[in-house]
Amino acid sequence: MPEPAKRRTRSRGKADAARPAAQSRIRREIRMFRKNRELLVLALPGILFKLVIAYVPMVGLILAFKNFRYDQGLFGSKWVGLDNFEFLFKAQDAFRIIRNTLLYNFTYIVTGTVAALLFALLLNELSGRMIKMYQTTMFLPFFLSMVLVGYIGNAFLDFDNGYLNKLLGYVGISPHNWYLEKTPWIFILPLVALWKGVGFSTLVYYAGITGISPDYYEAATLDGATRVQMMLRITLPLLKPLVIILFILGLGNIFRGDFGLHYFIPNNAGPNFPTTDIIDTYVYRALTKLGDINSAAAVGFLQSVVGLVTVVSANSIVRRIDRDNALF
Known part of the structure; x- marks a missing residue:
């Protein structure tokens, strides 16, 4: 054949x-x-x-590559390729807003993870009645809107009647006009983000701790281990997969800032833009002043792509180090 x-x-x-x-x-x-x-x-x-809610609107991503005109519609508008993406990188303050976005988000992830782990470990040492009270107290700020948090911040930072300036006056320090200064916001914004979000993360880690078998702790107690040793040798190693997963997911938003935090807390005051302005607030002001929805869509699309690449890259690194703890 x-x-x-x-x-x-x-x-x-x-x-x-x-x-x-x-x-x-x-x-x-x-x-x-x-x-x-x-x-x-x-x-x-x-x-x-x-x-x-999540997938049908993704058709609108085409706006990032078009010069949208209302009379021509979404699909009839002229295709301009990557021209809309030049808005972010050709902006006068491009380096500043990208730097602020990345550094703030990385700070929020690290401080939030460390603080939540610490609080979860401390909650595990309390009695049942005390745990309920502390859980409720820590979790309440998570439900507050950033508009309301902005008013709370103003109650502390207002020049004339703010609690912080009054406290400084009691110890003989002259009051500060916080909204017109740049440096303090490097510390204020992470503190507000930590206060608002640490309760939710703490409950997640505490739920992970409660899922650990008591047999490990009973065996360690029989061997004479202290509570600190049990934290370091049992609790933290068994929580490592959960910490890695949440850290990787957090990196997915490292290029997407918290608009509410950076807009309402600093009160959108121009003098503090060098240390409070991020990509999202910059694009919002450009959109409201210029009405350029094409560039806004391009920046949003870029943030999503960078987030996806960051998550995949971080997961690849984790998989090479410890395959069992990788997200996928």
Whole structure:
């Protein structure tokens, strides 16, 4: 038999052999859907909600590559490629806002992780009644809107009637006009972010601690280990996978700043822009003044892409060091 005919025969044989396997897989999937149809019906509203809220609007990403005109519509507007992305990198303050965004977000991730772990370990040492009180107290700021937090911050930082200036006056220090100064915001913003978000992260880590088997601690107690030794040798190592996962997810937003925090807390005051301005606040002001939705869409798309690349890169590094602790 000629060689081409033999090849065709072998290919046909492989296709015939693969067909029953594919049909068997389809039958298994159909059986799985039938078996879990009640659960799938229960999940359907959540799936539809996610589809409509998160995926259908992604069609609007095309704005990042077009010169949008209302009379021509989303798909009829002129395609301009990557021209809209020049808005961010050609801006006069591009280096400043990118630097601030990256440094602030990295600070928030590190300080939030360390503080949440510390509080979770301390909560684990308290009695049940005290835990309920501390959990509620720490978790409440998480539910406050940034507008309300901005008013709370103003109550402390106001030049004439702020609590902080009054406290400084009691110890003989002249009052500060905080909204017109640059340096203090390097410390104020991380403190506000920590106060508002540490409660939620603490509960996540505390939930991880409660999931650790008590047998480890009982065995360590019999061996004469102290509470500090049990924290260092049992609790923290077993929490490592959770810490890594949350850290990687946090890196996904490292190029996307907290708009509410950086807009409402500094009161959008121009003199403190060098230390408070980030990409999101800069784009917002440009959008409200110029009405350039194309550039705003391009910056948002770029932030998402950088976040995706950061998460994948961080996960790849973790997978090379310790494959079991990687996110995917």
